[in-house]
Amino acid sequence: MSEVQKNYGKLKNYVNGEWVDSESDKLLDVENPATGEIIAQMPLSTVDETKAAIELAQDAWQEWRETPPISRARIFFKLKELLELDFENIARIMVQEQGKTIDESRGETRRSIENVEVACGIPSLMFGYGLEDGAAEGIDEDAIISPLGVFAAICPFNFPAMIPYWFWPYAVATGNSYIVKPSSQVPITQNYMFRAVEKAGFPPGVINLVNGSHEVSDTLMEHPKVKGISFVGSSPIAKYVYKKSAENGKRVQAQGGAKNSLVVMPDCNMDRSVANMLASFYGCAGQRCLAGSNLILIGDVAEPFMKKFTEASKKIRVGYGLDESNNMGPVISAKSKTKILGYIDGAVKDGAKPVLDGRGIKVPGYEKGHFVGPTVLDHCTPDMAACKDEIFGPVVTVLRMKTLDEAIDFIHSSPFGNAASIYTQNGKWARDFRYKTQCGNIGINVGIVAAMAYFPFAGYKNSFFGDLHGQGQDAINFFTDRKVVITRWY
Amino acid sequence: MVVCEFPECTTFGAVIRFALELEKGAAGVYEELAKNPKAASAADTFMALAAAHTKRGDLLVHTRQQKLNEMMLEPIQDIKRESYLIDTNLPAGVDVKTGAKFAAKIEETSARFYADSARVAKSLLHEAARVMEKLGKENVANKAKLEAL
Numbered sequence: 001m002s003e004v005q006k007n008y009g010k011l012k013n014y015v016n017g018e019w020v021d022s023e024s025d026k027l028l029d030v031e032n033p034a035t036g037e038i039i040a041q042m043p044l045s046t047v048d049e050t051k052a053a054i055e056l057a058q059d060a061w062q063e064w065r066e067t068p069p070i071s072r073a074r075i076f077f078k079l080k081e082l083l084e085l086d087f088e089n090i091a092r093i094m095v096q097e098q099g100k101t102i103d104e105s106r107g108e109t110r111r112s113i114e115n116v117e118v119a120c121g122i123p124s125l126m127f128g129y130g131l132e133d134g135a136a137e138g139i140d141e142d143a144i145i146s147p148l149g150v151f152a153a154i155c156p157f158n159f160p161a162m163i164p165y166w167f168w169p170y171a172v173a174t175g176n177s178y179i180v181k182p183s184s185q186v187p188i189t190q191n192y193m194f195r196a197v198e199k200a201g202f203p204p205g206v207i208n209l210v211n212g213s214h215e216v217s218d219t220l221m222e223h224p225k226v227k228g229i230s231f232v233g234s235s236p237i238a239k240y241v242y243k244k245s246a247e248n249g250k251r252v253q254a255q256g257g258a259k260n261s262l263v264v265m266p267d268c269n270m271d272r273s274v275a276n277m278l279a280s281f282y283g284c285a286g287q288r289c290l291a292g293s294n295l296i297l298i299g300d301v302a303e304p305f306m307k308k309f310t311e312a313s314k315k316i317r318v319g320y321g322l323d324e325s326n327n328m329g330p331v332i333s334a335k336s337k338t339k340i341l342g343y344i345d346g347a348v349k350d351g352a353k354p355v356l357d358g359r360g361i362k363v364p365g366y367e368k369g370h371f372v373g374p375t376v377l378d379h380c381t382p383d384m385a386a387c388k389d390e391i392f393g394p395v396v397t398v399l400r401m402k403t404l405d406e407a408i409d410f411i412h413s414s415p416f417g418n419a420a421s422i423y424t425q426n427g428k429w430a431r432d433f434r435y436k437t438q439c440g441n442i443g444i445n446v447g448i449v450a451a452m453a454y455f456p457f458a459g460y461k462n463s464f465f466g467d468l469h470g471q472g473q474d475a476i477n478f479f480t481d482r483k484v485v486i487t488r489w490y
Numbered sequence: 491m492v493v494c495e496f497p498e499c500t501t502f503g504a505v506i507r508f509a510l511e512l513e514k515g516a517a518g519v520y521e522e523l524a525k526n527p528k529a530a531s532a533a534d535t536f537m538a539l540a541a542a543h544t545k546r547g548d549l550l551v552h553t554r555q556q557k558l559n560e561m562m563l564e565p566i567q568d569i570k571r572e573s574y575l576i577d578t579n580l581p582a583g584v585d586v587k588t589g590a591k592f593a594a595k596i597e598e599t600s601a602r603f604y605a606d607s608a609r610v611a612k613s614l615l616h617e618a619a620r621v622m623e624k625l626g627k628e629n630v631a632n633k634a635k636l637e638a639l
Contacts, residue, residue, distance in 0.1 A: 084555070087555050088555075101501065101503075102503055103501050103502055103503040103558065103563055104560065104563060106503065106554065106555070106558050107558050107559065107560025107561075107563055108560060110555070110556075110558055110559075110560065111560055272613060275564040275565065275567075275613070276564055278564060278565050279562070279563050279564045279565065282565075283563060312565075312567065315500075315565070315567050316565060317498070317500055323497075324497055324501060324503040324504040324507045325497045325498040325499075325500045325501060325504045326500075326501070327500055327501060327565045446561065448560070448561045449561075450560060450561050
């Protein structure tokens with residue numbers, strides 16, 4: 001498949017309904033992680049530019065909140081239609097800048113659109129509630145759901161299209177105005193999607209895009225007119241965003257890192273489980289916050305399972321994601337690759353057995369790409385850094401345990417609580433796992449527990465800071481407040 | 491002659507791409523047959539089949555765009571590309587019978603591809619599997635139509 005463009009040039013900000021050049025002369029190169037080529041330059045927008053965008057969003061808010069929900073929804077219907085038309089281009093651009101495969105990119109584009117589809121239902125979704133004589137006889141009480149003002153998202157590199165859509169469609173549909181700051185590593189996809197946003201017909205200032213780095217993020221977190229921040233990234237940064245934004249009186253939903261375990265019980269359907277796990281461990285080159293990382297084999301399933309799993313892992317095709325036959329692309333950067341290789345080296349040094357070693361992989365024609373091959377490290381122990389830290393790469397650390405309770409205890413020893421899965425045909429084991437495991441997303445024979453748009457993307461412990469999550473009703477509650485009205489007429 | 495590029499069927503997208511190439515190949519062969527003066531008596535049938543295969547391509551693109559679920563993107567490891575390659579190099583000036591026989595082979599191979607793909611897709615995406623089953627059945631019906639010419 002061909003690339004949409006070889007180079008996307010210097011990116012612009014989209015503020016107050018117009019594409020504008022940043023006044024900053026600081027530019028950041030955007031690299032194609034498969035080819036090593038520079039494919040765009042992203043301006044590091046200034047503090048003043050960010051403040052100006054916030055003011056314009058605030059100005060736009062009053063009129064937007066007075067726009068009836070059904071009229072707001074109509075713009076989202078239009079946006080959906082436009083995104084469908086751009087579907088393949090969005091997916092291809094995502095491959096170019098992020099490295100994931102075209103199928104993964106299509107799947108992500110679909111998920112972005114699903115959030116728009118849910119936002120289309122906003123007139124029904126933001127009903128308040130009321131009670132006649134609720135306060136006393138002849139005195140009624142109502143709770144009205146109201147928007148709050150300007151919100152903003154600070155987004156990560158692993159899902160350039162979807163993650164901003166966990167937030168902004170809900171915020172804007174409920175009557176707020178919004179600023180998206182895409183990841184500085186992958187800004188092109190979101191910039192491209194904003195062409196559809198522009199055509200959809202949102203009033204100027206309602207939805208804005210500001211490219212940049214920490215200057216933009218810090219300004220958004222500090223500015224008194226920003227009511228709330230949505231963030232996805234690593235746990236240390238999520239905690240920083242949560243703390244800083246809360247100190248400045250904002251609502252915060254900050255999704256952090258993960259270390260997800262997939263537990264295999266002796267009675268699992270082996271063929272189906274292996275196939276499903278391959279997607280979990282190696283999908284998006286392991287750079288999902290829902291990616292499997294620890295593979296926990298219970299009892300005597302270990303030997304036969306490892307044989308099948310390793311054989312299947314060897315067949316994973318690695319290469320440029322625009323070749324539809326490839327199962328896995330590169331990781332995002334040279335820095336990321338170095339970090340991943342460091343974890344593999346460390347685990348091997350500590351006694352792990354690399355039954356499949358992706359460290360030396362060569363992809364012909366893509367020598368400058370940041371590829372790491374599928375790696376399976378057997379006989380790992382819970383104390384190894386590779387079993388505890390978020391590696392964010394296609395590395396499987398295999399632990400052998402005796403019981404399900406031992407596996408759950410191990411999962412609970414992690415500071416993370418994003419996702420965990422069990423593979424079994426036994427309802428009791430599945431029920432115990434679901435009930436006991438302290439993680440926000442639980443899979444039963446499902447290795448990528450990615451909540452659909454109408455469900456919240458959950459997360460416990462250091463995997464999430466805040467209370468209301470992205471997507472679904474949680475998002476609607478995050479972007480609105482409840483105003484109670486008590487009415488008496490004489 | 492229409493040139494097809496068949497990928498290795500290791501992903502859902504690659505299976506759909508393979509199917510799109512089958513449809514392109516079939517449509518191309520039928521168009522050539524419809525233009526062939528020696529097969530003029532069946533030109534309408536061939537034209538209709540060409541149009542049907544083009545429309546099937548649209549359905550496949552729609553399926554890829556609308557039905558793909560990111561959660562279910564499992565690698566595909568048991569569909570062998572070589573088992574489903576088709577010959578689109580239609581000999582020049584063939585008569586109706588020979589042309590229909592040539593096209594029937596494409597329908598037969600396609601039917602087998604869709605049946606096998608549907609079996610694999612069932613564990614990934616039921617909705618996509620249903621589309622493939624439907625297309626495979628149509629291939630079988632097309633083959634019967636050709637054999638009656």
